[in-house]
Amino acid sequence: MTTFAERETTTDVRALLDRRVPGRPLEAPFYLSQEVHDLDVAAVFGRQWLYVTTEAEVKHPGDYVTVEVGPWSVIVVRDDDGQVRALHNVCRHRGSRVLHEERGSVGTMVCGYHQWTYATDGTLLHAGEQAPGFDPSCFGLKQVAVRVVEGLVLVCLAPDPPDDVDDVIGRIAPYLAPHQLCRTKVAAREDLVEHGNWKLVMENNRECYHCEAGHPELTCTFFPTYGYSIDELPDRLLPVHARYLRAERELERACDERGMPYAAIEEISGRTTAFRVQREALDGAGESYTTDGARASTKLLGDLDVFKLGRLSLHLQPNAWFHFLADHAVLFQVLPLAPDRTLVRTTWLVHEDAVEGVDYDLDRLTEVWHHTNAQDGTLVARAQAGVASPAYEPGPYAPNEYQVDGFVTWYVERLREHLA
Amino acid sequence: MTTFAERETTTDVRALLDRRVPGRPLEAPFYLSQEVHDLDVAAVFGRQWLYVTTEAEVKHPGDYVTVEVGPWSVIVVRDDDGQVRALHNVCRHRGSRVLHEERGSVGTMVCGYHQWTYATDGTLLHAGEQAPGFDPSCFGLKQVAVRVVEGLVLVCLAPDPPDDVDDVIGRIAPYLAPHQLCRTKVAAREDLVEHGNWKLVMENNRECYHCEAGHPELTCTFFPTYGYSIDELPDRLLPVHARYLRAERELERACDERGMPYAAIEEISGRTTAFRVQREALDGAGESYTTDGARASTKLLGDLDVFKLGRLSLHLQPNAWFHFLADHAVLFQVLPLAPDRTLVRTTWLVHEDAVEGVDYDLDRLTEVWHHTNAQDGTLVARAQAGVASPAYEPGPYAPNEYQVDGFVTWYVERLREHLA
């Protein structure tokens, strides 16, 4: 949403972008100002490919999900031909929202204001009492660009979506394919409003420098060596690292036997649709994100034949990360609400045939990330409060925060591109 | 309230006004932006004649009502000479509000801060401990322009109120006179905060395209053919229309016998103090706004001698509508609180001698509009959420929404005038 004052503002944002020091966080206005927030919504959320839901959530024709991305409301719906569509949730008459629930199932979509009625593919089927010459074919719900990659639904709100998405899909699909997300179901969802800018939420996610002290549940299985290069490793982590190397060798062997890719691909700054994917070993029993590392669900996903496959982790810029385990998947979406408020939506998927209380226990399944999210929420709120001080000055990233630097660099590139 | 940035802003609003397509709703910034909200307050609410209360609410000398219109607070008070006055509720010393209650009765008005004391006509009677040379006659409460038309109190906050109001008063008074509002009392009041821009609230009121599906209680008596021309009538409404025509003929006869005017006068766009007035038949028993159309109060208003007189409906731009029935009146005021929040104040009047529980039942009296308001609140909130999407594009009004188009056209004229 652009404001009247945007023309003047962008000049200043340009100066701020030009001043950015690589290896350091952004200056305060990027986290505080309404103008930058509006610009982020327009330049990042309005232009990039965004993960919004999964095929598991729109399994049958008429199943829909609505997602609010900044000021946009998007309907993701499986149409009568079985195709996943994304449509703007805005009636073509006087602009009312058409669907009001977060999810559901419909035959047609009827706007509750004046009963304009749309098919699941967006076509306007009926609009009462029109003047002669009214052409319904001009008033279908507006289409949003959509891609499905192995069960993940991505949309792009721009009229000219970045076309490198198909390259990304081609490269991540082999990693995702064995988990067969389209044969899963939602076991749990959690919406958490964090009191910080969306970029602080993402920066928090892109490093594990804070994990050792901050995430006791997560580090039961997540090796806190994440992000370190070997020669930077603090002595206290050397035993953990040795365990990590052993687990990695075992994981690689298991993957090689099954023809499953695991090597890291990390393409963040320098490309539009940026991503990182890697399968890595977990600590403890090595099977899942639980406090002992053992499976949380007894039903393996897809055609997997073994539980000990570590975590397939995927980062998609600007706002998502995912962990695919052998027994479940956990997906994270970050949606900006205001300069200082951000929605973090977490979804846990299990095999579509898994039965709660029989194959999985909900508390055990969600325990690690429920606590980890809450802990991150506190850290983010403290960072937001801190950078609001005029005394804040961006300090140096440690080497193990290189992915945060990558995130910020990518972000700066996107804003520059938008303002060009 | 003007902001520092107004000068720059108005240029852009001008461009938006110039782009307005007749027959279509306004573009999104008109419903969303703080700048437009401030402009609306200044250009519309600060310049036009506004209905604020009734004589029934300030019956005796010293009786007062306070009304907040945007940043203004206005005292409507009957002074010691029996005249209805409107005064700014701002102490002439350091600006404190003088009266804090919504209504009450006073001998003098004493500012609670430093005890400056004003007569009911606004004269400063007393200010303690002043320096020599202090002239109390320079510090009376500022007067607000006021008109009373058959019991309705209108005020105008501008120093130069539109002078066509007297013409309007002359033309609507004969319609109102038989109901003798000055001999009524307030039976009920309801303040509803709707989550939408005030213009969406008004646009919602100015058509009944949405009534059939949206207002089951209202359409017990309100013919949903409202706004249609005969050749546009959908087939399903033809039986209703036939009933309407019969009821109209009967109503016209009753009016003619009593010398009461009923013909529609509709002067909306093209004039400053714009209005619409018409007496029309009601469905069902045809007497009142109840779920069966029968009277809600057994005491006829004024000197009326019959209940079956339909509804005398009055629209005043920018923000009011009224229905005068034989047995009661229901009055609506729309006050902007923020770009996305609007107060809708509903007042039900009955004969001053009517006794609750004897002559009328409060639930039955208020049922139809209590529900109708709540339903409209939901529709308006959905419209507000929808037009916030960058995908929103104003669609075509149907022919039966011509009064919405009139409202919008009138509004555009007022903003143009203000910015000229």
Added chain:
Amino acid sequence: MTTFAERETTTDVRALLDRRVPGRPLEAPFYLSQEVHDLDVAAVFGRQWLYVTTEAEVKHPGDYVTVEVGPWSVIVVRDDDGQVRALHNVCRHRGSRVLHEERGSVGTMVCGYHQWTYATDGTLLHAGEQAPGFDPSCFGLKQVAVRVVEGLVLVCLAPDPPDDVDDVIGRIAPYLAPHQLCRTKVAAREDLVEHGNWKLVMENNRECYHCEAGHPELTCTFFPTYGYSIDELPDRLLPVHARYLRAERELERACDERGMPYAAIEEISGRTTAFRVQREALDGAGESYTTDGARASTKLLGDLDVFKLGRLSLHLQPNAWFHFLADHAVLFQVLPLAPDRTLVRTTWLVHEDAVEGVDYDLDRLTEVWHHTNAQDGTLVARAQAGVASPAYEPGPYAPNEYQVDGFVTWYVERLREHLA
């Protein structure tokens, strides 16, 4: 915190400052606009010396208090060498708040995000996993200028604090010294959020024209002749004034015997670090701020040997006032939260050896100012609502409001200075 639009804005504030009429309140934008609020935070709270806490609250090494002044968070801490320090509460890594509680005691200060660890003097002691060449001495917590005057802790957030503070300290110290604040303890604290601009809160404090009608508890002991010159006294106050003169003569004698200064020094407009100090008699028993004027605590402060010493009252611009009694002290801090919301923090100190329930009763100790604050909060909210009306026009100050005029004049000087 400067906004992108500040450059344009300040031009208009300059015009508003130039239009200010001496002897009258400020125009409405000074109380309403976000731009002026931001400017106040930068030009007043970011540049002037501010009272923030007392030595009694940071008695031992490691004891700390955190105070939020606009967007700043300041740690006041007694360091390991016993010196009172003020530090910015912003980690030098990624800007997180370091301390989160309002007060406490620490050995070192550990940022909870990535465990950067600071000594109580701000030195960075430890930052894990840094690249070679990282120099911890460059990343200590930033220092804030601090002064201690007889137990009151003042800070200044500017890099170049006004240097006339030392002159002020030299002049007020003899008045404060006998009360020995460093040997007190906090008996009670009260945070009240008033719904008005911080300047309306201060203006309310700087006159007692409103006390007679507005503060029944306060005027048990506070002579409502405050601010009047003899020839302005209304007749009804003449008996009070006679009582006041007798009490003053008695107080002066008691002070002279003990070598305690009492004469008023009033240096408000015309200097940067502005103040007013005076010891004055109290009504009733003349000992303390209670509803009968008798002591609230049986333990005398410092080396005082008598209870009947009236009130030593100190005003510090921009945002503090203090009353030092023989048996306790009550300290007031005003902190802007938003254009229309202000925090008033009240602290009651008693002798460090006084025992609650034995030497003092908490309700009796806090009764007068608890009620007076609440009454002022109501008056301020009504003033805020009133000046928001476009009909507001600054009226004349009465002669007994000359200190309000002094406050406003000082404020205008500071803004002019900042914009120069």
